[in-house]
Amino acid sequence: MDLPPGERSTASPQGDGSGAENPLVDLTLIPPELLRNPADTVTPPIELTLDPDSVLALLPADHAGNVDWAQALRDSIIRPRNGIDGPRISAEDAFQFKFDFYFPGPNPTFDAYFPHSAHTQIIDCAQCHPRIFKVRGAEIKMADVLQGRFCGECHGTVAFNPTSACERCHTGMPLPPGRAQKVLTGTIEMRRAAEILAEQGDSAAAPFNTAMLPRARFPHWVHRIRYQCKTCHLAIFEPEAGANPVTMDDIANGRACGQCHDGTTAFIPSISNCEACHPEPSQVV
Numbered sequence: 233m234d235l236p237p238g239e240r241s242t243a244s245p246q247g248d249g250s251g252a253e254n255p256l257v258d259l260t261l262i263p264p265e266l267l268r269n270p271a272d273t274v275t276p277p278i279e280l281t282l283d284p285d286s287v288l289a290l291l292p293a294d295h296a297g298n299v300d301w302a303q304a305l306r307d308s309i310i311r312p313r314n315g316i317d318g319p320r321i322s323a324e325d326a327f328q329f330k331f332d333f334y335f336p337g338p339n340p341t342f343d344a345y346f347p348h349s350a351h352t353q354i355i356d357c358a359q360c361h362p363r364i365f366k367v368r369g370a371e372i373k374m375a376d377v378l379q380g381r382f383c384g385e386c387h388g389t390v391a392f393n394p395t396s397a398c399e400r401c402h403t404g405m406p407l408p409p410g411r412a413q414k415v416l417t418g419t420i421e422m423r424r425a426a427e428i429l430a431e432q433g434d435s436a437a438a439p440f441n442t443a444m445l446p447r448a449r450f451p452h453w454v455h456r457i458r459y460q461c462k463t464c465h466l467a468i469f470e471p472e473a474g475a476n477p478v479t480m481d482d483i484a485n486g487r488a489c490g491q492c493h494d495g496t497t498a499f500i501p502s503i504s505n506c507e508a509c510h511p512e513p514s515q516v517v
Contacts, residue, residue, distance in 0.1 A: 274320070276311050278457055287453070288414050296397040297412035301456070302350045312354060312460045316492055321460070326353035335372065337402070344401045356462035359471060385471065390418035390452050418452025425479065445510040 278290045290309060294300040304310045311320040329352040335344040351360075361367055364382060377384040377394055387394050396412040399405050424447060455464070465471045468491055476488070483490035483501055492498045501509060 274311075276309065276320075276457075278309055282454060284416050284453075287416065287457070291414065293414055294392070294397055295399055295409050296392075296407070297410045297414060298392040298397050298400075299414045299416070301391070302347075305353060310457050312456065312458055313463065314460050315463050316459075316497060318463070321353075323353065328352055329357075341404045342402055343404060345403045346401070354460040354462065356466065359461070359465050390456070393417075416451075416453040418456070420450040420452065420473075422448040422450060422478070423474075425477070428477075445506060446512055448509045449511060450509075 278287060281287060288299070292300045292303045292307065292309070294303070301310070305312075305326070306323040308322045311322055313319065314321055314326075328349040331348045333346055333348075335346065337343045364385060370382070372382045374394075376382050377387065380388065383394070392400060394401065399407050424443070426443065468488065469476045478488040480501070482488040483493060486494065489501075493501055499505060499508065
């Protein structure tokens with residue numbers, strides 16, 4: 233199936249202005265024999281490319297213009313698995329805790345809508361309760377969200393930025409459409425172990441010398457297309473920057489990223505494909 237090429241802009245989705253081609257495009261097709269569940273033979277077209285422009289062309293936009301991941305799930309554009317070995321899901325068969333409600337604002341225009349149903353399709357309850365929110369009675373202010381607390385732990389990092397899509401929560405707020413641009417958020421630049429050890433005053437050498445390589449980068453959007461959030465959080469990784477030290481030894485021994493990057497579910501990191509995780513800055517997507 234042909235995929236939409238999109239139109240390459242002068243700036244990459246991460247805004248580095250390079251306009252460089254994605255270094256991972258050579259890894260576009262996922263051979264069916266590499267799928268762990270052989271009965272699940274329907275691979276959504278969006279999983280057949282790692283080119284960000286093609287992915288953006290397939291994803292729907294919300295009223296403001298941001299990527300609408302919830303709509304992509306409802307339309308079965310994405311069918312993320314519910315675990316490393318799990319089946320694909322659609323909006324119809326995903327678990328939904330349909331306790332959607334409004335937080336009252338100073339007037340009806342600022343009443344904030346919270347769709348539990350959209351979140352429980354892909355997120356484990358324990359990721360939010362009680363770690364971020366009390367089950368009831370949480371006092372959430374916009375200032376908290378904008379400073380990365382409460383909803384801001386995800387929104388503004390891996391989910392739409394609340395400053396660009398007020399009407400997604402404040403549904404009574406009339407705003408003009410198409411104000412934002414679709415971007416693929418959530419790429420994380422990982423720090424080197426040697427840098428962290430040096431800051432801590434530890435003179436011990438890092439277990440693997442990566443000084444000759446660019447820092448590892450984790451493209452969150454590539455993974456969220458294929459897996460529900462609960463696949464990794466909280467079972468494998470804490471959803472908090474700096475809380476998940478990962479070494480090449482971990483990966484080689486089936487820990488951290490190595491739980492999937494095992495040669496069956498995903499490629500094995502090796503000396504022959506370092507650039508897949510350590511791309512040059514001009515090639516970052």
